[in-house]
Amino acid sequence: MTPTLAGRIQTRLVMLGTVGVVWTILIGFVAPRPEGTAMVDIYKALFTALLIVAVLGIVWEMIYHALQQYRWEKDWPTIFGLVVAIPEGIVAWVLLQRGIPWDVRPVAASTYLTMFISLWILVWAITNGPLQIFFVRWRYRGGRFAGGW
Amino acid sequence: MRSEQGDISDELIATSVWSDQHLSRHGIPVYDVPFVSVGGGIGSFSMVDTLRIAGITTEQIRVVSDLQRPTQTYEYLASNSQIRSKHRLRSDSSSVIDCIWGWPGYALREAWAKKQPAHAMQVLVEPIGADYYTPQAGQVYASVNREAARISWNNMVTPGVVRHVRRRDRGDYFVLFTPPKGTTPTKRVAFRSRYIHMAVGYPGVRFLPDLQAYRQANNDYQRVVNAYEPHDHVYAEMRQRPATVVVRGAGIVASRVLQRLLEDRELHGAQTTVIHLFRTYATEAQGDKATFRRPVRKGWAYQGFNFPKSAWGGQMRDHLESLEGDARRDFIDAIGGTNTAPRKKWREQLDRGEAGGYYIQARGVVQSVVPSPDSRKVRTVVGTSAGLQNTQYDADFIIDATGLEANIEEHRVINDLLAHVGAGKNVKGRLDVERDFQVRGVDSGDGRMYASGSMTLGGYYAGVDSFLGLQYAAMRIHDNLASHGFGERIGPGRSTKQWWKWARNKAI
Numbered sequence: 001m002t003p004t005l006a007g008r009i010q011t012r013l014v015m016l017g018t019v020g021v022v023w024t025i026l027i028g029f030v031a032p033r034p035e036g037t038a039m040v041d042i043y044k045a046l047f048t049a050l051l052i053v054a055v056l057g058i059v060w061e062m063i064y065h066a067l068q069q070y071r072w073e074k075d076w077p078t079i080f081g082l083v084v085a086i087p088e089g090i091v092a093w094v095l096l097q098r099g100i101p102w103d104v105r106p107v108a109a110s111t112y113l114t115m116f117i118s119l120w121i122l123v124w125a126i127t128n129g130p131l132q133i134f135f136v137r138w139r140y141r142g143g144r145f146a147g148g149w
Numbered sequence: 150m151r152s153e154q155g156d157i158s159d160e161l162i163a164t165s166v167w168s169d170q171h172l173s174r175h176g177i178p179v180y181d182v183p184f185v186s187v188g189g190g191i192g193s194f195s196m197v198d199t200l201r202i203a204g205i206t207t208e209q210i211r212v213v214s215d216l217q218r219p220t221q222t223y224e225y226l227a228s229n230s231q232i233r234s235k236h237r238l239r240s241d242s243s244s245v246i247d248c249i250w251g252w253p254g255y256a257l258r259e260a261w262a263k264k265q266p267a268h269a270m271q272v273l274v275e276p277i278g279a280d281y282y283t284p285q286a287g288q289v290y291a292s293v294n295r296e297a298a299r300i301s302w303n304n305m306v307t308p309g310v311v312r313h314v315r316r317r318d319r320g321d322y323f324v325l326f327t328p329p330k331g332t333t334p335t336k337r338v339a340f341r342s343r344y345i346h347m348a349v350g351y352p353g354v355r356f357l358p359d360l361q362a363y364r365q366a367n368n369d370y371q372r373v374v375n376a377y378e379p380h381d382h383v384y385a386e387m388r389q390r391p392a393t394v395v396v397r398g399a400g401i402v403a404s405r406v407l408q409r410l411l412e413d414r415e416l417h418g419a420q421t422t423v424i425h426l427f428r429t430y431a432t433e434a435q436g437d438k439a440t441f442r443r444p445v446r447k448g449w450a451y452q453g454f455n456f457p458k459s460a461w462g463g464q465m466r467d468h469l470e471s472l473e474g475d476a477r478r479d480f481i482d483a484i485g486g487t488n489t490a491p492r493k494k495w496r497e498q499l500d501r502g503e504a505g506g507y508y509i510q511a512r513g514v515v516q517s518v519v520p521s522p523d524s525r526k527v528r529t530v531v532g533t534s535a536g537l538q539n540t541q542y543d544a545d546f547i548i549d550a551t552g553l554e555a556n557i558e559e560h561r562v563i564n565d566l567l568a569h570v571g572a573g574k575n576v577k578g579r580l581d582v583e584r585d586f587q588v589r590g591v592d593s594g595d596g597r598m599y600a601s602g603s604m605t606l607g608g609y610y611a612g613v614d615s616f617l618g619l620q621y622a623a624m625r626i627h628d629n630l631a632s633h634g635f636g637e638r639i640g641p642g643r644s645t646k647q648w649w650k651w652a653r654n655k656a657i
Contacts, residue, residue, distance in 0.1 A: 002463025069440040072452065074459035079274050129243070129252035133648045134641045136250055139243070140462035140621055149584070149625065 002075045007143025008061040015123045016054045023119050032110040045104040046115050052092045085120045155335025165569040168318040177337050182211045184344045185324045187311045189214020190222050192348025192602040192619050199623040201300040202647045203636035210305045213326050220290045230376045230402045231409045234287030239401050242272045242282045244617035247296035255284035280492050281453045320594020347600040352559040355552050363518040376402045376550040383546050391420035398550035404489045406550050411498050423508045424542050430512040451491035460611040470609045478576040577607025584609040585625040599626045
């Protein structure tokens with residue numbers, strides 16, 4: 001991909017706001033649920049995680065954008081889109097464990113990882129191709145949906 | 150002077166704006182069609198493909214072409230430059246010329262068709278863990294033929310060679326062309342059209358002036374050849390006897406020619422010595438800062454494609470759109486210029502050749518190319534930049550791999566647009582177009598003219614002469630046409646519906 005900063009942020013928010021929300025609802029049914037945890041608490045935790053990935057993601061995208069400047073092609077190789085899941089996943093987990101932005105503890109690692117890893121791969125796979133079926137100009141605009149050519 | 154009926158006259162040629170009466174007085178039949186694409190190659194194909202997907206019918210489109218199929222010229226040039234159907238192009242997996250959506254890309258399709266997941270893996274880890282995946286030429290040609298059939302390409306093609314595109318006095322344009330002899334009652338025929346698309350490609354191969362001078366002076370077209378013209382006899386002869394060849398150029402074509410020469414030596418017993426002559430020998434990374442640095446190795450400047458990837462749809466595209474004049478030209482030159490693909494196999498092969506003494510790099514500016522004193526060889530005299538003595542290389546063959554000609558005046562129809570219709574030249578001397586590929590200065594009432602392809606380099610988009618660049622231009626032109634009410638804008642709904650048809654190869 002060859003994202004611009006605006007394209008990165010728009011793509012992240014659009015994908016998490018659509019695919020992310022639907023997937024989180026679905027995964028809540030099947031994610032490991034520690035005994036005694038209410039379903040509503042699982043969803044509170046998962047949606048908080050989703051929110052962290054979306055909002056903190058804006059900062060992450062700025063960092064990626066800065067790193068991208070050191071690439072001659074100003075591209076972002078496909079594999080980078082997977083690798084960055086590791087630091088992002090860790091930071092989001094740490095925030096959840098510290099009750100930021102609000103307390104949803106206890107959150108089981110297995111619950112979180114099931115949601116985070118499956119959603120990441122899903123979003124990554126869709127943005128690396130199938131998204132263009134619906135938005136045929138998206139790739140020319142560096143990942144922007146809005147703002148014209 | 151009046152010409153015969155059905156033909157143009159000098160008087161008509163000298164008249165910049167034509168009327169219906171002009172043509173009827175000349176007995177030239179005129180047919181109305183809203184959209185005409187001039188060219189018939191891959192540029193016309195990608196434009197028409199996009200329009201058909203936008204709901205334009207075959208009756209509304211004509212493509213004036215002297216080609217049998219859209220890829221014909223491309224195949225000819227690629228084949229001459231030693232890219233045969235099994236060889237790989239320098240094109241990204243997602244630059245899918247038969248699929249405006251770009252997905253699934255060539256890598257996924259090749260992996261699927263051949264049941265070889267390695268191709269999909271390559272695109273997953275490129276360019277860090279592997280070289281860029283690039284498609285085989287044959288796959289590209291076959292898929293274009295398939296898509297051409299799906300959109301009824303042949304029903305839109307009008308065989309002929311366009312002579313003039315002129316403004317009509319009451320708006321719109323005339324496209325005057327010469328059909329193949331004997332196929333029509335008159336020598337010339339014209340279309341009267343509101344929208345014109347120019348996609349005429351390269352007027353010819355570029356010859357280095359010193360090589361051209363040698364060829365003409367010595368009438369020797371066998372030993373000094375251009376990589377884009379048929380020259381297989383050179384390789385055939387070098388397999389028969391030990392020979393020396395000078396290769397000029399340091400771009401993708403030079404890379405491929407060198408690969409062919411060295412493979413003949415390594416695999417087929419040729420005893421060829423290759424002298425590779427660089428005019429500009431890159432010694433250190435190009436670019437002026439850490440965030441703008443193109444890698445260089447042993448004279449070659451390396452990047453995946455002819456421009457950095459983001460020039461097609463990312464930061465560099467956005468940046469270029471904001472530039473005017475010299476700044477635009479300089480930026481295009483900085484991200485383009487002579488460069489080749491960093492393929493591991495090529496680098497290793499050159500290293501082996503260098504170690505073995507049969508691949509020799511030379512640098513300098515050619516002073517002259519003359520027959521050697523015994524006339525058995527061709528002598529290249531090279532001046533070195535340090536003011537040292539000239540060096541000379543005697544060779545059995547010289548292969549010019551420096552590129553294709555794009556001097557737009559050499560194209561008759563484009564030259565006519567400059568002289569009679571009001572088109573102008575951009576900062577790189579090619580056809581001046583807007584960001585959405587409208588040709589500037591040629592509007593005719595409600596009529597609009599567009600251009601895509603190599604003719605437009607120097608405008609607001611760098612990768613015009615590439616599969617993805619042609620598709621980009623087609624999409625921009627489509628958006629502009631849709632704003633004039635020609636076709637339905639391809640939004641998410643239409644896009645999805647049409648992709649589904651494409652995926653099932655359902656005719657539209």
